[in-house]
Amino acid sequence: xxxxxxxxxxxxxxxxxxxxxxxxxxxxxxxxxxxxxxxxxxxxxxxxxxxxxxxxxxxxxxxxxxxxxxxxxxxxxxxxxxxxxxxxxxxxxxxxxxxxxxxxxxxxxxxxxxxxxxxxxxxxxxxxxxxxxxxxxxxxxxxxxxxxxxxxxxxxxxxxxxxxxxxxxxxxxxxxxxxxxxxxxxxxxxxxxxxxxxxxxxxxxxxxxxxxxxxxxxxxxxxxxxxxxxxxxxxxxxxxxxxxxxxxxxxxxxxxxxxxxxxxxxxxxxxxxxxxxxxxxxxxxxxxxxxxxxxxxxxxxxxxxxxxxxxxxxxxxxxxxxxxxxxxxxxxxxxxxxxxxxxxxxxxxxxxxxxxxxxxxxxxxxxxxxxxxxxxxxxxxxxxxxxxxxxxxxxxxxxxxxxxxxxxxxxxxxxxxxxxxxxxxxxxxxxxxxxxxxxxxxxxxxxxxxxxxxxxxxxxxxxxxxxxxxxxxxxxxxxxxxxxxxxxxxxxxxxxxxxxxxxxxxxxxxxxxxxxxxxxxxxxxxxxxxxxxxxxxxxxxxxxxxxxxxxxxxxxxxxxxxxxxxxxxxxxxxxxxxxxxxxxxxxxxxxxxxxxxxxxxxxxxxxxxxxxxxxxxxxxxxxxxxxxxxxxxxxxxxxxxxxxxxxxxxxxxxxxxxxxxxxxxxxxxxxxxxxxxxxxxxxxxxxxxxxxxxxxxxxxxxxxxxxxxxxxxxxxxxxxxxxxxxxx
Numbered sequence: 001x002x003x004x005x006x007x008x009x010x011x012x013x014x015x016x017x018x019x020x021x022x023x024x025x026x027x028x029x030x031x032x033x034x035x036x037x038x039x040x041x042x043x044x045x046x047x048x049x050x051x052x053x054x055x056x057x058x059x060x061x062x063x064x065x066x067x068x069x070x071x072x073x074x075x076x077x078x079x080x081x082x083x084x085x086x087x088x089x090x091x092x093x094x095x096x097x098x099x100x101x102x103x104x105x106x107x108x109x110x111x112x113x114x115x116x117x118x119x120x121x122x123x124x125x126x127x128x129x130x131x132x133x134x135x136x137x138x139x140x141x142x143x144x145x146x147x148x149x150x151x152x153x154x155x156x157x158x159x160x161x162x163x164x165x166x167x168x169x170x171x172x173x174x175x176x177x178x179x180x181x182x183x184x185x186x187x188x189x190x191x192x193x194x195x196x197x198x199x200x201x202x203x204x205x206x207x208x209x210x211x212x213x214x215x216x217x218x219x220x221x222x223x224x225x226x227x228x229x230x231x232x233x234x235x236x237x238x239x240x241x242x243x244x245x246x247x248x249x250x251x252x253x254x255x256x257x258x259x260x261x262x263x264x265x266x267x268x269x270x271x272x273x274x275x276x277x278x279x280x281x282x283x284x285x286x287x288x289x290x291x292x293x294x295x296x297x298x299x300x301x302x303x304x305x306x307x308x309x310x311x312x313x314x315x316x317x318x319x320x321x322x323x324x325x326x327x328x329x330x331x332x333x334x335x336x337x338x339x340x341x342x343x344x345x346x347x348x349x350x351x352x353x354x355x356x357x358x359x360x361x362x363x364x365x366x367x368x369x370x371x372x373x374x375x376x377x378x379x380x381x382x383x384x385x386x387x388x389x390x391x392x393x394x395x396x397x398x399x400x401x402x403x404x405x406x407x408x409x410x411x412x413x414x415x416x417x418x419x420x421x422x423x424x425x426x427x428x429x430x431x432x433x434x435x436x437x438x439x440x441x442x443x444x445x446x447x448x449x450x451x452x453x454x455x456x457x458x459x460x461x462x463x464x465x466x467x468x469x470x471x472x473x474x475x476x477x478x479x480x481x482x483x484x485x486x487x488x489x490x491x492x493x494x495x496x497x498x499x500x501x502x503x504x505x506x507x508x509x510x511x512x513x514x515x516x517x518x519x520x521x522x523x524x525x526x527x528x529x530x531x532x533x534x535x536x537x538x539x540x541x542x543x544x545x546x547x548x549x550x551x552x553x554x555x556x557x558x559x560x561x562x563x564x565x566x567x568x569x570x571x572x573x574x575x576x577x578x579x580x581x582x583x584x585x586x587x588x589x590x591x592x593x594x595x596x597x598x599x600x601x602x603x604x605x606x607x608x609x610x611x612x613x614x615x616x617x618x619x620x621x622x623x624x625x626x627x628x629x630x631x632x633x634x635x636x637x638x639x640x641x642x643x644x645x646x647x648x649x650x651x652x653x654x655x656x657x658x659x660x661x662x663x664x665x666x667x668x669x670x671x672x673x674x675x676x677x678x679x680x681x682x683x684x685x686x687x688x689x690x691x692x693x694x695x696x697x698x699x700x701x702x703x704x705x706x707x708x709x710x711x712x713x714x715x716x717x718x719x720x721x722x723x724x725x726x727x728x
Contacts, residue, residue, distance in 0.1 A: 058316070059078055074198070088161050105158050150194040181585075181588070212284070213280055225312070277309070396425070398443075420699070461537045476527055489501045543614065572666065590646055
């Protein structure tokens with residue numbers, strides 16, 4: 001059968017190496033698979049299938065330095081996960097049996113108890129038998145924290161198979177953002193990263209496992225692994241199995257392009273994710289180790305983990321060239337360096353130049369303050385009606401007076417500027433049913449967040465004062481005491497701190513401590529995301545598309561404003577339901593629509609007026625090498641796809657979720673109310689952007705849309721005066 005496209009040239013800067021224990025692992029895993037019932041009589045594999053796939057070779061390439069016993073165990077894990085994939089395909093995907101698939105998946109977590117001494121059920125099929133055996137052999141040498149993380153990634157890998165099955169049932173191709181996020185779970189690379197910790201003897205310190213640098217390393221690794229696999233497996237998955245979860249197919253559908261063009265774009269995204277991996281490892285991880293005061297052994301473990309992920313990238317590529325499972329005709333010979341040295345196909349110096357080098361160069365050579373003209377705005381076909389609070393004007397006047405009392409006017413903002421921003425109008429649309437007091441508080445939260453978002457780039461970004469920004473964040477944390485909110489004001493000195501302390505005291509006073517912690521964590525994540533923007537600004541680096549969108553939700557404050565809404569429903573909606581992937585998918589789709597909308601409106605302000613690199617249109621222009629109008633069209637298409645996903649989840653996936661959770665009428669009504677609040681949130685944001693004096697051409701020219709620098713005096717204003725001199 002002819003290949004549907006020519007495989008592109010892959011960027012791979014790491015050499016592939018092969019373990020000397022491959023034959024031992026082959027022999028061991030063949031007998032293990034037979035003992036678990038995965039071969040003859042399984043209806044899925046024969047021994048010839050296992051030999052042809054050669055998972056021992058995969059693990060020998062991806063874990064070249066572990067000993068023979070560890071390699072055999074890791075190989076068994078991969079045999080199990082690939083068998084599960086094929087087993088689920090044959091029994092449930094081909095028959096479109098969602099109910100049976102759910103019952104099958106619901107049993108599997110019982111075979112992964114966090115306490116190794118706990119009882120497990122009697123296995124009823126090879127997947128259950130394999131999982132029980134592997135868990136028993138693996139967890140004794142790993143910490144409880146690792147067990148919890150690995151168990152979660154295994155459950156994600158298993159459970160998101162239902163998402164794939166639902167899409168097949170509906171004939172639905174996901175949008176690119178949804179696909180990347182879901183592929184991380186169902187594709188299993190985060191699960192593979194957990195096995196890297198085991199095989200390399202490099203368990204990540206629990207104190208930093210959830211930090212941005214470690215999370216981005218794992219996510220970038222996962223995305224690159226999955227996108228590479230999509231390129232090699234397109235023919236088998238799409239043409240043979242009727243699979244819809246393939247990145248090439250997703251981009252082919254989204255961009256309306258040929259299969260070959262989609263394959264090249266997938267490879268470009270793969271390259272971008274590897275560039276992100278390298279940037280994070282070199283510029284963020286060392287600072288994290290210092291900031292958290294990690295011991296030398298902990299720093300060494302992280303270094304070994306990074307190296308293990310690199311080995312997996314190059315080794316996985318080498319295996320894809322050789323496995324009969326994939327489309328790879330002639331590629332091994334094409335990539336081999338002269339002399340045919342083993343493993344050098346993953347370190348071809350030719351792939352370090354050309355298309356990948358041009359893409360990297362574009363991210364570092366954007367010319368700031370280009371004249372771009374008025375922001376190009378598409379039609380926003382948002383189907384949700386706008387309802388405005390009748391208390392809008394009162395909230396506007398009170399929030400402006402509050403900003404003046406807190407000292408937020410006079411340095412980067414003044415009174416007329418804030419009145420033109422009319423942040424109370426946004427609150428009036430976000431929460432049309434709010435009381436006068438609730439609406440005033442909402443408007444003041446938006447005022448503080450918008451002021452801080454303008455403040456950081458001017459005061460810390462222009463002088464490249466990242467240390468000053470980190471110290472500012474530390475001060476802001478002190479203004480959010482969880483035990484006694486009334487103590488917040490005692491820690492506040494600057495206007496930014498005083499405003500946050502005031503909001504914290506008034507907002508969290510009636511809350512339980514658990515809600516306070518959740519709110520504080522959300523604010524901490526937001527202020528940390530502002531440091532990420534400064535980090536890119538200091539490098540003059542246009543972000544990677546995936547990293548940008550995932551961080552933009554936080555820099556925009558989406559998570560914070562949605563959390564304030566969710567906290568009102570505490571007790572009526574089960575927490576596990578709010579954390580469910582279906583509800584999170586709906587929330588993220590709405591957040592992306594909002595942040596992309598903001599980027600369209602603010603393009604002239606940010607690109608021409610501020611010299612900003614954090615704008616989705618610019619990110620798209622840089623990634624695709626296209627012009628401004630083409631970038632707008634792609635962003636608009638992505639917004640429409642995210643809106644379609646929101647509506648799809650609401651209409652098709654939520655009813656299934658209600659049934660799965662057995663929700664009563666009261667809880668269904670509470671969740672429905674929360675969904676309507678998200679729709680109000682979207683309608684209010686669009687209405688505010690259309691009416692605000694912040695993004696219009698005349699605002700950009702007069703400075704109403706761009707933070708200004710006056711000559712403030714007093715404690716903490718030296719950085720502003722330095723920024724003024726730099727600006728001049």
